[in-house]
Amino acid sequence: xAAKKLRRAQLSxxxxxxxxxxxxxxxxxxLCLSLLELMKVTGQSYHEVQKLxxxxxxxxxPKMQTAYEMKLRKSVNPxxxxxxxxxxxxxxxxxxGVPCGSLTEITSPPGCGKTQFCIMLSVLAxxxxxxxxxxxAVIYIDTESAxxxxxxxxxxxxxxxxxxxxxxxxxxxxxxxHLYRELTCCSVLKRIMSLEEDIILKKVKLVIIDSVASVxxxxxxxxxxxxxxxxxxxxNRGASVLKYLAEEFTxxxxxxxQITTALSSGxxxxxDLVSPADDLSLSEGSSVSGKRDSGYVTAALGNTWSHSVNxxxxxxxxxxxxxxxxxxxxxxxKMLRVRSSDxxxxx
Amino acid sequence: xxxxxxxxxxxxxxxxxxAAAGFQTAQELLDTGPCGLSKEIGISREEAxxxxxxxxxxxxxxxxxxxxxxxxxRKCTALExxxxxxxxGFIITFCSALDNILGGGVQLTKITEICGAPGVGKTQLCMxxxxxxxxxxxxxGVAGEAVFIDTEGSFMVDRVVxxxxxxxxxxxxxxxxxxxxxxxxxxxxxSVENILSHIYCFRCRDYTExxxxxxxxxxxxxxxxxxxxVVIDGIAFPFRHDFEDLALRTRLLNGLAQQxxxxxxxxxAAVVLTNQMTTRIGQSxxxxxxxxxxxxxxxxxxxxxxxxDNTQRLATLxxxxxxxxxxxxxxxxxxxxxxxxxxxxxxxxxxxxxxxxKRPRTEExxxx
Numbered sequence: 001x002a003a004k005k006l007r008r009a010q011l012s013x014x015x016x017x018x019x020x021x022x023x024x025x026x027x028x029x030x031l032c033l034s035l036l037e038l039m040k041v042t043g044q045s046y047h048e049v050q051k052l053x054x055x056x057x058x059x060x061x062p063k064m065q066t067a068y069e070m071k072l073r074k075s076v077n078p079x080x081x082x083x084x085x086x087x088x089x090x091x092x093x094x095x096x097g098v099p100c101g102s103l104t105e106i107t108s109p110p111g112c113g114k115t116q117f118c119i120m121l122s123v124l125a126x127x128x129x130x131x132x133x134x135x136x137a138v139i140y141i142d143t144e145s146a147x148x149x150x151x152x153x154x155x156x157x158x159x160x161x162x163x164x165x166x167x168x169x170x171x172x173x174x175x176x177x178h179l180y181r182e183l184t185c186c187s188v189l190k191r192i193m194s195l196e197e198d199i200i201l202k203k204v205k206l207v208i209i210d211s212v213a214s215v216x217x218x219x220x221x222x223x224x225x226x227x228x229x230x231x232x233x234x235x236n237r238g239a240s241v242l243k244y245l246a247e248e249f250t251x252x253x254x255x256x257x258q259i260t261t262a263l264s265s266g267x268x269x270x271x272d273l274v275s276p277a278d279d280l281s282l283s284e285g286s287s288v289s290g291k292r293d294s295g296y297v298t299a300a301l302g303n304t305w306s307h308s309v310n311x312x313x314x315x316x317x318x319x320x321x322x323x324x325x326x327x328x329x330x331x332x333x334k335m336l337r338v339r340s341s342d343x344x345x346x347x
Numbered sequence: 348x349x350x351x352x353x354x355x356x357x358x359x360x361x362x363x364x365x366a367a368a369g370f371q372t373a374q375e376l377l378d379t380g381p382c383g384l385s386k387e388i389g390i391s392r393e394e395a396x397x398x399x400x401x402x403x404x405x406x407x408x409x410x411x412x413x414x415x416x417x418x419x420x421r422k423c424t425a426l427e428x429x430x431x432x433x434x435x436g437f438i439i440t441f442c443s444a445l446d447n448i449l450g451g452g453v454q455l456t457k458i459t460e461i462c463g464a465p466g467v468g469k470t471q472l473c474m475x476x477x478x479x480x481x482x483x484x485x486x487x488g489v490a491g492e493a494v495f496i497d498t499e500g501s502f503m504v505d506r507v508v509x510x511x512x513x514x515x516x517x518x519x520x521x522x523x524x525x526x527x528x529x530x531x532x533x534x535x536x537x538s539v540e541n542i543l544s545h546i547y548c549f550r551c552r553d554y555t556e557x558x559x560x561x562x563x564x565x566x567x568x569x570x571x572x573x574x575x576x577v578v579i580d581g582i583a584f585p586f587r588h589d590f591e592d593l594a595l596r597t598r599l600l601n602g603l604a605q606q607x608x609x610x611x612x613x614x615x616a617a618v619v620l621t622n623q624m625t626t627r628i629g630q631s632x633x634x635x636x637x638x639x640x641x642x643x644x645x646x647x648x649x650x651x652x653x654x655x656d657n658t659q660r661l662a663t664l665x666x667x668x669x670x671x672x673x674x675x676x677x678x679x680x681x682x683x684x685x686x687x688x689x690x691x692x693x694x695x696x697x698x699x700x701x702x703x704x705k706r707p708r709t710e711e712x713x714x715x
Contacts, residue, residue, distance in 0.1 A: 028555045031555055031559060032595060034598070039359055043360050044358050045356055045358045045361075047356065053562055057562040058559075058563065060556055060559035061549070061556060061559040062552070064547050065548050066543065066544045066546060066548065067495075067504055067542075067543040068540060068546075070504045071505075074504060074505075102500060228626075232587070236587060240552070240584075243500050244552055246500075247500055247550070304623070304625065306464075307465045307623050308584075
């Protein structure tokens with residue numbers, strides 16, 4: 001929208017030519033100037049410039065919807081509003097499952113089961129709608145080379161033996177999961193930018209990025225000067241494109257993150273400004289004491305990233321062998337604990 | 348009439364020509380007339396007439412202002428302002444502690460900024476306010492409509508439905524407890540569907556769309572004159588990435604702030620903005636401060652900072668022209684933004700809310 005050329009904003013031809021002499025070709029350039037600058041550049045009077053401003057704004061501004069219209073649109077197609085995770089208690093807490101149209105983050109200490117969860121969701125997404133799936137393809141961006149196709153088939157065969165009763169059906173399912181191995185931040189960003197066309201072409205209904213944290217933390221060392229800003233920049237750009245895709249196509253986007261320890265003795269954050277839900281040391285079963293002055297464990301990638309995701313799921317070890325997803329959401333805050341047992345079928 | 352030609356809102360090229368021809372005051376222009384003007388500076392008669400009309404309008408406005416009439420700048424005594432402020436409504440937040448420290452609620456004609464870490468409840472408060480602004484006057488509200496500009500995609504319709512339902516129920520209870528004749532009529536139109544259809548949502552994806560929308564806001568508000576609340580949820584998000592030129596960002600933000608102040612004043616609406624927190628790296632430690640820089644801090648009239656104390660959410664009134672700085676605790680319940688309920692087990696009050704409230708993390712939760 002910002003890069004929309006002024007020609008398409010229905011400005012007259014000669015006005016566009018005149019503006020292009022000052023290198024003002026897009027709506028963004030036009031709206032960034034002050035009124036006096038615009039008067040100088042367009043050679044028009046004050047009132048004329050205000051009218052032009054309204055014209056250009058109308059070309060860029062978003063469409064208005066009332067909240068009622070939004071609700072009607074959602075209720076018309078309720079099944080497509082969530083992807084059920086088949087863990088009933090988790091689904092209940094999430095009001096139906098992983099929400100479509102927003103970003104969901106799954107974070108946990110290593111080995112808790114993030115990749116397994118992602119693989120399971122990929123299987124679920126390829127199921128037909130009657131079985132609770134989204135009946136579509138999946139794009140899986142793998143930065144850690146952790147995706148295992150054999151495990152995928154194992155989960156599918158064990159979980160839905162009635163549906164995947166033939167090899168042919170299994171192969172069909174695997175064909176609709178598109179795996180991309182990206183190992184650098186740059187290539188991840190390029191891949192995210194090119195997702196829009198792939199989503200339309202391949203009829204994709206779920207995008208998974210596993211994991212954002214590993215590739216970002218590998219390349220950006222926040223102790224070096226300037227890296228923090230660059231990292232935030234990269235994350236913000238990625239997040240805004242992903243949000244746009246999620247909303248535009250009404251599909252869930254799942255990202256995985258890692259855990260980091262923030263020490264209060266070093267450059268730490270004021271403990272009262274970090275959500276206690278993000279502070280994993282306060283939960284049961286962890287060895288760190290509840291005192292927050294001594295440092296705490298939290299999701300990686302910083303504060304700004306936390307603002308970008310809509311829903312955050314934290315997986316933790318409660319006591320072996322059960323893994324326990326603790327749900328925390330930036331949008332609907334209810335902190336409830338749900339048990340899940342990680343068996344062969346990843347149920 | 349003695350106004351200089353260079354200060355008139357004419358096209359720059361025209362002004363340059365007038366200056367070159369030697370015109371100095373507006374009176375000279377008016378005396379010359381359109382035909383004379385067109386011959387002297389070499390423009391068509393229609394253009395000359397247009398220019399003279401602009402000049403005449405400006406001078407008329409000037410004299411009217413000089414005579415003390417209504418013009419672009421308002422003059423009034425503090426007594427008139429006091430009367431106005433006392434009759435002005437507030438938008439309540441349903442958390443009486445927060446309303447108290449704000450002096451009654453969110454004030455109309457002022458910009459209120461809410462800063463806080465992610466997950467602390469900023470969007471919840473915005474959604475609560477978008478519902479509360481619609482409370483009819485007989486229940487103590489301002490009976491207005493709301494504009495919700497969403498830049499982060501965090502507006503959840505289902506949540507607004509929950510909040511609206513709780514609000515309607517609350518009003519029904521008040522009407523039953525103290526029945527008055529206005530209540531019945533007001534309650535007929537105060538329903539969840541009605542509330543939802545008076546919340547106008549705009550989803551802005553980047554700062555260009557946000558700027559465009561704010562430019563178009565006066566026009567929209569002129570059409571929908573009952574709007575009393577404009578919420579911009581996430582004014583920081585579009586300005587925090589892809590911005591190399593920080594000077595441009597400051598300028599755009601200041602322009603935005605000015606326009607919002609004008610809009611708030613002209614339409615008697617409250618403007619509520621939410622801001623993010625950012626890490627400021629200091630010498631030996633880093634602190635969390637509101638994003639968008641120091642100069643943005645001047646834009647808002649009232650500033651609230653939401654933060655945590657262990658598991659309790661707190662709100663601090665950080666900047667206000669009329670109230671003192673204080674901190675209160677609040678809660679987010681399934682019904683919306685509320686006061687902290689005392690842990691005592693009295694069943695009399697609030698017995699109408701059957702849903703369990705948020706409990707501390709250390710207890711085992713049972714599902715509903």
